[in-house]
Structure formats: structure tokens, C-alpha cells
Amino acid sequence: MTKKEALFNYLLQLGDNALIQGHRLSEWCSKAPFLEEDLALTNMALDNIGRAQSFLKYAGDIEGIGRTDDDLAYKRGERQFYNHLIYELPIGDFAYTIAKQLIISVFEYFQYTELTQSKDSTITGIASKSLKEIKYHKLHATDWCMRLGKGTVESHQRLQEAFNALWMYTVELFEMYESDAILVKDGIAIDLNIVKMKWKEMIATILKEATIDIPTVDYMQTGSRRGIHTEHLGHLLAEMQYLQRAYPDATW
Amino acid sequence: MNATAIDNLFQQKIDLDLNIEPKDQMPEKYRLHLIRQISQHAHSEVIGMQPEGNWITRAPSLRAKQILLAKIQDEGGHGLYLYSACETLGISREELIDQLHTGKAKYSNIFNYPALTWADIGAIGWLVDGAAIVNQVSLQRTSYGPYARGMVRICKEESFHQRQGYEIMANMMKGTEAQREMAQDAMNRWWWPSLMMFGPHDSDSPHSGDAFTWKIKRKSNDELRQKFIDKTVQQAEVIGLTIPDDELRWNEEKQGYDHGEINWEEFKRVINGNGPCNKQRMDHHKKYHAEGAWVREAAAAYAKENSK
Ligand SMILES: [Fe+2]
Ligand SMILES: [Fe+2]
Ligand SMILES: [Fe+2]
Numbered sequence A: 001m002t003k004k005e006a007l008f009n010y011l012l013q014l015g016d017n018a019l020i021q022g023h024r025l026s027e028w029c030s031k032a033p034f035l036e037e038d039l040a041l042t043n044m045a046l047d048n049i050g051r052a053q054s055f056l057k058y059a060g061d062i063e064g065i066g067r068t069d070d071d072l073a074y075k076r077g078e079r080q081f082y083n084h085l086i087y088e089l090p091i092g093d094f095a096y097t098i099a100k101q102l103i104i105s106v107f108e109y110f111q112y113t114e115l116t117q118s119k120d121s122t123i124t125g126i127a128s129k130s131l132k133e134i135k136y137h138k139l140h141a142t143d144w145c146m147r148l149g150k151g152t153v154e155s156h157q158r159l160q161e162a163f164n165a166l167w168m169y170t171v172e173l174f175e176m177y178e179s180d181a182i183l184v185k186d187g188i189a190i191d192l193n194i195v196k197m198k199w200k201e202m203i204a205t206i207l208k209e210a211t212i213d214i215p216t217v218d219y220m221q222t223g224s225r226r227g228i229h230t231e232h233l234g235h236l237l238a239e240m241q242y243l244q245r246a247y248p249d250a251t252w
Numbered sequence B: 001m002n003a004t005a006i007d008n009l010f011q012q013k014i015d016l017d018l019n020i021e022p023k024d025q026m027p028e029k030y031r032l033h034l035i036r037q038i039s040q041h042a043h044s045e046v047i048g049m050q051p052e053g054n055w056i057t058r059a060p061s062l063r064a065k066q067i068l069l070a071k072i073q074d075e076g077g078h079g080l081y082l083y084s085a086c087e088t089l090g091i092s093r094e095e096l097i098d099q100l101h102t103g104k105a106k107y108s109n110i111f112n113y114p115a116l117t118w119a120d121i122g123a124i125g126w127l128v129d130g131a132a133i134v135n136q137v138s139l140q141r142t143s144y145g146p147y148a149r150g151m152v153r154i155c156k157e158e159s160f161h162q163r164q165g166y167e168i169m170a171n172m173m174k175g176t177e178a179q180r181e182m183a184q185d186a187m188n189r190w191w192w193p194s195l196m197m198f199g200p201h202d203s204d205s206p207h208s209g210d211a212f213t214w215k216i217k218r219k220s221n222d223e224l225r226q227k228f229i230d231k232t233v234q235q236a237e238v239i240g241l242t243i244p245d246d247e248l249r250w251n252e253e254k255q256g257y258d259h260g261e262i263n264w265e266e267f268k269r270v271i272n273g274n275g276p277c278n279k280q281r282m283d284h285h286k287k288y289h290a291e292g293a294w295v296r297e298a299a300a301a302y303a304k305e306n307s308k
Helices: A003-026 A035-063 A069-074 A094-115 A121-150 A153-169 A178-185 A192-209 A231-240 A242-246 B003-015 B028-047 B049-053 B062-087 B093-102 B118-139 B145-173 B177-196 B208-213 B221-239 B264-274 B278-291 B293-307
Strands: B249-251 B256-258
Touching: A003 A035, A003 A069, A003 A094, A003 A178, A003 A231, A003 B062, A035 A069, A035 A121, A035 B062, A069 A242, A069 B062, A094 A121, A094 A153, A094 A192, A121 A153, A121 A192, A121 B293, A153 B293, A231 A242, B028 B049, B028 B062, B028 B093, B028 B208, B028 B278, B049 B062, B049 B118, B049 B278, B062 B093, B062 B145, B093 B278, B118 B145, B118 B177, B118 B221, B145 B177, B145 B221, B177 B221, B177 B264, B221 B256, B264 B278, B278 B293
Parallel strands: none
Antiparallel strands: B249 B256
């Protein structure tokens, strides 16, 4: 893998996470428990789509064969996506979305804090802007974990079950592959081992305060770094890419 | 003060074009009329999120997706201001939602039509928001202060929506044959329902009398409809869309367009609950409101525990 290939792949990982997360959050439109929350969730979706656009545009520039952000979003197949598995899981109930949001936003909080120190100035630019948004996403998820964890018996149970179901997708967030190794050397990519330690510590603190037990699981899922996904991603892409695929000659 | 004195003072203020504010005394019928109208408006903003929301996950570009997401958020925000304006009249959000679910409160009929293709997102922004603006601009001078101020803020955003919708249509008309067909088809389906948004002819309009005396309503249904037609016909021509009305003609004398008769049978049928999506929209709202009950309960329980 050349350095250029590594960077292209790294940018796809970042862009795809944002794109898929934005897609899932946008599914809450008109379905949230109350109107203010509907707006909060779709607003976070909007943050993510904007971030995806920045990373995919940069990825296209680095690749250098003229693919645009839209080409990369709408014309890649499921084996060419590199988002982490947890991002593509369906939205589930509100507790499931909140648990997912907490796991992801704490991960991204440390990931993006590190990325603001990258030697690649385009990455640091996108990361600084994103970090502000991510801080809010983390606050939103943390607040809801408290409300659901300590609200009613039902909400506590739903939140606990959500964390139990999601836990097997957490370790994958910190896996490092060839592209990471190549770029970490040059200070462009970040060392996820540091992020992992901080993530564990912060999640433990938040869950403890929310009276949620840290789940134990026998097996941790993996695959996204090699483009191996859950069955859910194909459906998501079929929906997202439908117009671009059905009318390949059209511009919108 | 007795009831007649209150009514007199109230009408004097109205006649002087002074705004009525939440703490002012007002006739009960005025209050109820406003609750009915503002809540209908609020519910329309919220129910309108469904047909447009139907296309977020399928928007054809990242830019289009962001514009649509932001638009729908604006609409939800309009719903919020309007619910708050309504609450100043002594009714709670929960009661308002209840009235929506029991059918006591209405929402704009236009959202009982389906958003079938991507061009419908263009048509809704251009025609539906376009029609809404014409109506809402006239409401910026409505007599109830919180409602009038809400309208000023809302109108600014609505005109963005209208332009963005028009841009979608214009781009499609510059596109492939299939895109042009899709755009014209959306035009054909949304034109007449958009004209119906202004309500019955003035001669058949049941609520208008008091609404004019109280200056809640400032312009008649037919006047507003005419304004909308006159500005929209030209916009359609510029991008090559045909208005689906054989009787549409420029009338030199009135300096406006004459148009064919609206299908009032359809209008009544859809208002009475038998449009393509009435049941779907209500079921959706009820379903997700019910599904969110445990979340609202948890939030309330947590807030109560933490305020101790
Ligand atoms: Fe609106
Ligand atoms: Fe609207
Ligand atoms: Fe609008």
C-alpha cells in the first residue's frame, strides 16, 4: 500500500462513518419522542452529512482520478465502504440510538481531539470544526443516558439492553490496519490505542453514573476495515443510492 | 369590567391596529378562533415533515440531502414557535396534540397528498411553501402579537424553501428527458392541491366574518389565491413547465390570470378524511407519539427526582 492509497483509505473511513451515521440519525425525522428531540437528532444528522462531504471531497482529491464527494457516496458498492459496523446498525428504539450515540460520540471525541493535531492541515481543519459538533453530540448522549438510566424501570431496562446488544461492536472501533500504520509514522493518522484507553475510562464513568452495568461479551465483531459489513449496510446503500443508480446520466 | 366593556375595549384596540398581547383581555370567541387557527398551522408544519422526510434517505446528492434536512428542521422549528404562540392562549402542547389525534384540530390538507418522486420535493418547496408564504405574509399583520411576530420569522425561512424547491425543478428541467418528465408529472399532481390550500371561494368561506372584524385574517382566500397564481405562472414558464390548466389565460383588464375551476368535490373529500394519505399521516403521528411515551415518562421522572 502506498502512502497515497493509505491516505485515501483513511479518509474514506472517516467520511463513511460520518455518512452512515448521518443517514441513520436522519431516519428519526418525524419519529422522535417529541418535537424538540426530533430536531436535535436530525440536526446531528446534518452535522454528519456535512462532515462526510468534507472528507469524501478530500478523498476524491487525494485519489486524483476525478471522483467527486457524490461519486464516492453514491457509486461505491457495499464492499468498498469502510465505516465501522456499529455505525450502520439500524436505529432501533430510542434507547438503542442513545446507547449507540454515546459509544460513538465518546469515541469520536477522543479520535477528533487527536486528529486536530494531525500533520495534514486539511484533516485538522475538518477535525476542528467537527470537534465542536461532537462535543455537543456527546453531551446530548450523556444527558439522555442519565435520564433513561435513572428515569423509570422501563427506561433503565431498555438502555441496559441496548448497551448489551451493542457491546460486541465496540472493540472494532480501535482496530488498526496497514493504512493506519503507514500514516501514524508521519503523524497524519492517530494512534487508536490511546483513544481506546480514554474511551474505556470515560464510558465506565458515564455508565456508572447512569446506573448501567458494563456488559460482558464472549466475542467482538470485526470486518469493516476489510469492507466486510453486516447485512444492514446493503439495504442502507440501496436506499441511499437509488436515484443515482437508477438515473446514471442525470445530475440533480 | 363586564363582558361588553371588555369586548368594546378590545375592538377599539383592533380598530386602531394595535396588537393584542397574551395578558390583554380578549373575547372568548377570539381566543378560541386563534387556538383553532394557530394550532392548525402548527400541526401543518409538523405533519408536513412526513412527506418530505420520506425523501431524506434517498436524496440524490449530499448537497440536496443537507438542504432537505435543514428545510425539514426549519418546519419543525416553525411548529415549535407556533405551539408556543398557542400556549400563550392557555392551552398545553399535550392538549393540542390530543386535539390533533381526535380530529378536533386539523392540519393543512396539502399534506394528505403523497410525495412520490424526488421531483415532488421540488414541487412541495416551490408550490406548497410558495402558497404558504402568500398566506403567511398577510398574517404578519394579524392582530394577535405572538402570532404576528412568529409569522415574520417564519416567512423569512419559507422564502428560502420556496427558492430551493424552485431550484430543484429548474435543474431537473435542464436535465435528461426522464428528469423533465418527472418534474412535469410532479407539477401536474401538485398544482391543483396547492390552489386548494387557500380554502373555499370567498362566497363559501364559513369562518371569515369574525376573522376579518378581529383582523386575524387580512386578505380573502380568493385574493391570496390570485396572488399566488400570478407569481407562479411566470416562474413555471421560465423553466419550461406547463401549468395543468387549459383555461388559464392572462386577463388584461384585471392584470391577473383567469383560471379553471378547482375540483371542490375533491377538496371536500380530502378535508373530510378521504384523501390519499389522511389515514397514513395520522397513524404515523399517533404511532410515534405513543412509542415515545416511555421516553417522555423517563425524562419527567428524572427531572422530578433531580429537582428535589
Ligand atoms: Fe414552515
Ligand atoms: Fe411549510
Ligand atoms: Fe417551509
